[in-house]
Amino acid sequence: MTAHPILDVRGLHKRFGDHHVLKGIDFTVEPGERVAIIGGSGSGKSTFLRCLNFMEVLSEGEIRLDGTRIGLERKGTVTYPEKQLCQVRERLGMVFQQFNLFPHMSVLDNVMEGLVTVKGLPKPEARRIAEAELAKVGLTDKHSAWPGRLSGGQQQRVAIARALSMQPEILLFDEPTSSLDPELVGEVLRVIKQLAEEKRTMLLVTHELGFAYHFATKVIFLADGVFHEVGTPDEVLKTPSKPRTQDFLRRFGEFAF
Amino acid sequence: MNYVPDFSIVTDNWIVLLRGLLVTIEIWIPSILIGLAGGFLLAQARLARSGWLRGVSLVYVELFRDTPVLIQLIWFFYAFPILVGLQLSPYAAALLALVLNTSAYASEIFRGGIRSIHRGQMEGALAIGMSRAQAMRRVILPQVVKRMLPAFTNRTIEVAKMSSLASVISVHELMYQGRLLSSTYYRPFEILTAVAFIYFVLIYPGTFLAGRLEKHLARSN
Ligand SMILES: Nc1ncnc2c1ncn2[C@@H]1O[C@H](COP(=O)(O)OP(=O)(O)OP(=O)(O)O)[C@@H](O)[C@H]1O
Ligand SMILES: [Mg+2]
Numbered sequence: 058m059t060a061h062p063i064l065d066v067r068g069l070h071k072r073f074g075d076h077h078v079l080k081g082i083d084f085t086v087e088p089g090e091r092v093a094i095i096g097g098s099g100s101g102k103s104t105f106l107r108c109l110n111f112m113e114v115l116s117e118g119e120i121r122l123d124g125t126r127i128g129l130e131r132k133g134t135v136t137y138p139e140k141q142l143c144q145v146r147e148r149l150g151m152v153f154q155q156f157n158l159f160p161h162m163s164v165l166d167n168v169m170e171g172l173v174t175v176k177g178l179p180k181p182e183a184r185r186i187a188e189a190e191l192a193k194v195g196l197t198d199k200h201s202a203w204p205g206r207l208s209g210g211q212q213q214r215v216a217i218a219r220a221l222s223m224q225p226e227i228l229l230f231d232e233p234t235s236s237l238d239p240e241l242v243g244e245v246l247r248v249i250k251q252l253a254e255e256k257r258t259m260l261l262v263t264h265e266l267g268f269a270y271h272f273a274t275k276v277i278f279l280a281d282g283v284f285h286e287v288g289t290p291d292e293v294l295k296t297p298s299k300p301r302t303q304d305f306l307r308r309f310g311e312f313a314f
Numbered sequence: 315m316n317y318v319p320d321f322s323i324v325t326d327n328w329i330v331l332l333r334g335l336l337v338t339i340e341i342w343i344p345s346i347l348i349g350l351a352g353g354f355l356l357a358q359a360r361l362a363r364s365g366w367l368r369g370v371s372l373v374y375v376e377l378f379r380d381t382p383v384l385i386q387l388i389w390f391f392y393a394f395p396i397l398v399g400l401q402l403s404p405y406a407a408a409l410l411a412l413v414l415n416t417s418a419y420a421s422e423i424f425r426g427g428i429r430s431i432h433r434g435q436m437e438g439a440l441a442i443g444m445s446r447a448q449a450m451r452r453v454i455l456p457q458v459v460k461r462m463l464p465a466f467t468n469r470t471i472e473v474a475k476m477s478s479l480a481s482v483i484s485v486h487e488l489m490y491q492g493r494l495l496s497s498t499y500y501r502p503f504e505i506l507t508a509v510a511f512i513y514f515v516l517i518y519p520g521t522f523l524a525g526r527l528e529k530h531l532a533r534s535n
Pocket of ligand 1: 101105
């Protein structure tokens with residue numbers, strides 16, 4: 058018996074006007090899986106992640122979360138009631154390249170915000186959870202700081218704590234280290250690695266191929282709007298079978314030492 | 315100069331000026347409060363997906379921004395009643411005109427403010443499960459208000475000053491009372507100086523407090 062997928066994507070298409078970015082993606086995620094998504098710039102990696110939590114509306118296809126279809130289909134047209142999307146987004150935490158912290162709130166308030174406003178928890182309880190999440194990402198001493206005063210690495214760790222505070226079933230990371238100075242990348246990757254050790258279900262879009270290799274249970278190479286090659290880290294990153302993947306990895310490794 | 319100012323004319327009639335001041339405040343504060351709410355709704359319409367809503371909001375704003383306030387006041391007192399078959403009191407006409415006018419300006423301030431808040435802020439809020447309304451209230455608006463405070467302060471001051479125009483349709487506000495007194499006693503110097511001073515005393519504390527508030531809000535920068 059196989060565990061039933063927590064996330065099930067079928068026939069996903071996304072168009073921006075005439076620009077057909079995702080061209081029919083079928084994809085499942087089992088609980089505890091960690092998926093790394095790689096691919097060229099503009100290949101649609103972000104768009105794919107953003108479709109999963111409905112930051113973008115699908116042009117075609119369907120998404121099931123824990124077996125339940127998202128959206129209401131009536132006479133061939135699908136609508137997405139806001140209430141349902143809010144619930145979905147609560148269950149899928151997202152971490153952005155640009156952190157997107159709320160600059161007018163302290164670090165602690167950033168992490169408490171979803172607990173209070175979305176989950177409706179009383180403040181003391183929200184505070185307790187937020188403090189625990191901040192401790193987990195190593196920011197116990199920054200509760201009252203303004204986000205704008207923190208380094209990029211610290212800001213991204215707050216953003217991770219904010220996502221974790223909602224106890225999401227799946228975490229989506231969209232290039233979480235791409236806007237960081239090189240010396241700050243490690244502190245964020247260490248937090249993500251720790252989440253991997255806790256067997257959390259995660260999807261990670263990244264250009265850090267070395268990290269992807271150690272982190273992922275499955276690697277996807279996205280090209281031309283489809284999952285061009287899918288496999289274990291060894292299969293995709295060490296012995297890719299498709300020329301296109303080999304080419305991508307070669308260009309990536311060009312200046313490695 | 316051999317003119318000897320005699321301000322007893324002002325102190326003797328302070329009750330008349332006070333009554334005028336109260337009416338000024340009764341025009342000013344509701345115009346600002348209702349105008350801000352109206353402006354927020356107009357800005358939402360202007361940023362809506364529906365082209366129809368955007369169009370209506372745009373036309374409205376331009377009509378009020380591109381015509382003199384004086385004609386708007388007079389129009390709502392003399393012309394509007396003909397259109398709807400309902401006579402308005404001078405006060406109601408003035409309030410209506412100033413509310414609509416303030417809405418138009420406030421909508422531009424809100425629109426600029428909302429657009430200047432990075433799209434990532436809305437997404438960050440949605441991503442933790444907030445509804446659009448919650449995101450607006452908890453994340454976007456506080457930042458808009460902070461960023462737009464100088465513009466809102468300006469508008470508030472403008473409206474206080476604009477309210478004096480309501481004297482032309484015989485609203486018994488401060489300017490009206492001042493003009494009445496000065497033509498009754500032929501003492502324009504004392505009375506108009508006093509009226510100007512009262513406007514200053516009315517408006518300045520607001521400017522001062524807004525400055526303090528701005529500093530307070532800027533602490534997270
Ligand atoms: N809101 C949008 N409107 C129009 N086109 C868009 C929009 N968002 C993305 N695109 C286009 O879709 C394509 C895929 O974009 P996407 O951001 O998903 O790429 P990506 O793989 O994440 O790239 P990168 O590595 O640079 O982040 C790009 O050509 C982009 O220009
Ligand atoms: Mg991207």
